[in-house]
Amino acid sequence: MLLSGITEGNPTVQRRAMAKAITLLESTRADHRLQADELLTALLPHTGRALRLGISGVPGVGKSTFIEALGLYLIEQGHRVAVLAIDPSSTVSGGSILGDKTRMERLSVHERAYIRPSPSSGTLGGVAEKTREAMLVCEAAGYDIVIVETVGVGQSETAVHGMTDIFCLLQLPNAGDELQAIKKGVMELADLVVINKADLEPLAATRAQLQIQSSLRLLGHHGNPEHDPHDDRQWQPTVVQLSALQGQGVAEFWQQVSRFRQLQTDNGRFAAKRQRQAQSWMWERIEAGLRQRFRDHPAVKAQLDHTTEQVLQGQLPASTAARQLLELFN
Numbered sequence: 001m002l003l004s005g006i007t008e009g010n011p012t013v014q015r016r017a018m019a020k021a022i023t024l025l026e027s028t029r030a031d032h033r034l035q036a037d038e039l040l041t042a043l044l045p046h047t048g049r050a051l052r053l054g055i056s057g058v059p060g061v062g063k064s065t066f067i068e069a070l071g072l073y074l075i076e077q078g079h080r081v082a083v084l085a086i087d088p089s090s091t092v093s094g095g096s097i098l099g100d101k102t103r104m105e106r107l108s109v110h111e112r113a114y115i116r117p118s119p120s121s122g123t124l125g126g127v128a129e130k131t132r133e134a135m136l137v138c139e140a141a142g143y144d145i146v147i148v149e150t151v152g153v154g155q156s157e158t159a160v161h162g163m164t165d166i167f168c169l170l171q172l173p174n175a176g177d178e179l180q181a182i183k184k185g186v187m188e189l190a191d192l193v194v195i196n197k198a199d200l201e202p203l204a205a206t207r208a209q210l211q212i213q214s215s216l217r218l219l220g221h222h223g224n225p226e227h228d229p230h231d232d233r234q235w236q237p238t239v240v241q242l243s244a245l246q247g248q249g250v251a252e253f254w255q256q257v258s259r260f261r262q263l264q265t266d267n268g269r270f271a272a273k274r275q276r277q278a279q280s281w282m283w284e285r286i287e288a289g290l291r292q293r294f295r296d297h298p299a300v301k302a303q304l305d306h307t308t309e310q311v312l313q314g315q316l317p318a319s320t321a322a323r324q325l326l327e328l329f330n
């Protein structure tokens with residue numbers, strides 16, 4: 001029922017089915033998880049056709065303004081747009097700052113848009129897993145552009161980068177910010193850097209664009225040794241200027257995204273990246289699952305505190321402790 005509601009339902013039925021499916025995916029009950037896995041497997045043949053776009057940037061850089069402008073532009077072009085979010089703070093506070101519907105007032109009420117806030121509990125890995133699964137639901141429902149948004153802090157950017165086809169980093173025009181991004185290692189993740197609020201400081205925006213463009217050339221794409229900065233059949237990370245507030249530069253931004261898609265499809269990297277992502281996703285979840293089972297194992301549970309204390313007191317080498325605990329798990 002849920003399956004046909006998602007793939008074939010009229011807009012109202014579909015929206016309800018999507019919300020139900022995503023709630024099911026986010027549930028922690030074991031029986032729900034079984035149903036969710038069945039649903040995902042059934043949905044899989046209907047997925048994979050959307051473009052998955054990751055967007056990050058520090059609070060205040062203009063993500064919501066940009067996503068709203070981009071979303072409305074894409075809808076005008078005939079697309080259907082889903083917006084999902086990974087908010088690391090939600091895992092701590094239980095509340096979500098991202099994906100709040102009031103932030104994108106026009107987009108959120110549009111019938112060709114679907115906006116879902118960040119799942120609000122669990123580890124970052126868990127939250128990312130649920131978002132990735134929600135993305136599949138959106139794709140099965142025929143949304144051909146899926147935007148996954150995150151704030152420019154911590155590991156959440158790596159998570160979003162790991163589930164999207166193209167990763168865009170929003171930056172402010174004033175100098176200095178780009179250096180921070182380079183330091184944090186986020187710049188290497190970016191396929192496309194957007195200097196937003198270019199209307200406020202046009203000169204600074206141009207300066208930032210040039211600076212970042214040359215840093216990106218130095219960094220090499222994603223630290224990938226196979227990347228050749230002179231090969232025009234490969235995507236070269238690009239910097240664009242934009243004013244989300246005035247809607248200026250949105251079409252140019254989309255042109256770049258389309259060029260990325262075309263180029264990377266032609267050279268085989270688009271498909272290869274998705275395969276790599278699926279594989280590392282599988283391993284990440286296996287590792288997370290094993291860690292949880294290890295912690296829940298009765299014999300390990302009984303011994304863990306004591307052994308940890310011994311390691312802390314310098315009475316037992318950490319590696320020996322690990323071996324002993326793993327022995328108990330066996």
Ligand SMILES: Nc1nc2c(ncn2[C@@H]2O[C@H](COP(=O)(O)OP(=O)(O)OP(=O)(O)O)[C@@H](O)[C@H]2O)c(=O)[nH]1
Pocket residue numbers: 057058059060061062063064065066103196197198199200242243244245246
């Ligand atoms: N001048 C100008 N202001 C902008 C532009 N884009 C966004 N703003 C303003 O910047 C402020 C922050 O924008 P948001 O879109 O809420 O920023 P955000 O990054 O989504 O921030 P959070 O929603 O807190 O994560 C708002 O007051 C916007 O109106 C722009 O291109 N030019």
